[in-house]
Amino acid sequence: MSNPDQSHMKQDCENQRECMEMLQMIVDGEASSDQKDHFLKHHLEQCMPCYKNYHLEVAIRQLLKTKCTGQAPQELVDSIKAKVIQNLSD
Amino acid sequence: MELEEEAAPRQHYSDQEKENIFGNEFMPHINSMYNFGYRLTLDQDDSKDLVQDTYLKAYRFIDSFQKGTNAKAWLFRILKNSFINDYRKKSKEPLKVDYQEVETYYNSEEVDRQITPDLRVEALKDMIGDEISNALNALDVDFRTVIILCDLEGFKYDEMAKILDIPIGTVRSRLHRARNLLKEKLSEYAKQMGYKTA
Numbered sequence: 001m002s003n004p005d006q007s008h009m010k011q012d013c014e015n016q017r018e019c020m021e022m023l024q025m026i027v028d029g030e031a032s033s034d035q036k037d038h039f040l041k042h043h044l045e046q047c048m049p050c051y052k053n054y055h056l057e058v059a060i061r062q063l064l065k066t067k068c069t070g071q072a073p074q075e076l077v078d079s080i081k082a083k084v085i086q087n088l089s090d
Numbered sequence: 091m092e093l094e095e096e097a098a099p100r101q102h103y104s105d106q107e108k109e110n111i112f113g114n115e116f117m118p119h120i121n122s123m124y125n126f127g128y129r130l131t132l133d134q135d136d137s138k139d140l141v142q143d144t145y146l147k148a149y150r151f152i153d154s155f156q157k158g159t160n161a162k163a164w165l166f167r168i169l170k171n172s173f174i175n176d177y178r179k180k181s182k183e184p185l186k187v188d189y190q191e192v193e194t195y196y197n198s199e200e201v202d203r204q205i206t207p208d209l210r211v212e213a214l215k216d217m218i219g220d221e222i223s224n225a226l227n228a229l230d231v232d233f234r235t236v237i238i239l240c241d242l243e244g245f246k247y248d249e250m251a252k253i254l255d256i257p258i259g260t261v262r263s264r265l266h267r268a269r270n271l272l273k274e275k276l277s278e279y280a281k282q283m284g285y286k287t288a
Contacts, residue, residue, distance in 0.1 A: 024265065028265075030247055056209060056214075056273075060241075060269075063217060063222045064226065064242055067222045068223050069121070070125055071124070073138065077117070080141075083142070084109075084149050
């Protein structure tokens, strides 16, 4: 899937909206294995817009995961623990 | 309290059990919870308050939690409800737009045609700063929320439906819109960075 022969690919997708929905379900882990197989093996390799969209969706998720997550401040963790322990001893 | 409906059979945990559940099932989600709180409030102090309130509520209502069920989803639901019920009310800044209005607008075919997926993977690779974070934060809170739950936290559609109290179909359509809007913002950054997106 990484390097399909682009010269044989369709440059337009007639079902772009439906494909986009399927593609997102696949990336979200919500598609059945049949749906996934069919789309990834039969459609993606032949359809340039869907091929690009798929890789874009994957790249956006990776970027979100690396750039938009962080750690809770230690003071917050300590404060919550202290308050709960206090509650337990009440 | 919004947790009651989830409270299938009410548990009667001992103090030791409560401590174990809190420490082993609730606290491991603190980073995700803080991140969710921060992305909702966009303020570090507010998010600390929100997360602390949520954890104390979770402790207070721990008997409505069934050991071994999805603690993360349970906690996220409390945080989301606290945000809507407490934080938004307290907030000086009223909710700017009526959500229904936004959803109707973004569900129109017009918008679908405008948003073309012309963003390139190469442009994303050069976004090594805060671009994606800013793009996410700039989304309306309801759109931001579904991206956080799905893409950052890996919740399934049915779990998101329960956390947000909306039907699965709405989860899917909202996610679809949210991603288009995020791509639109990222395309703007890409253009500013000199990428041709056409």
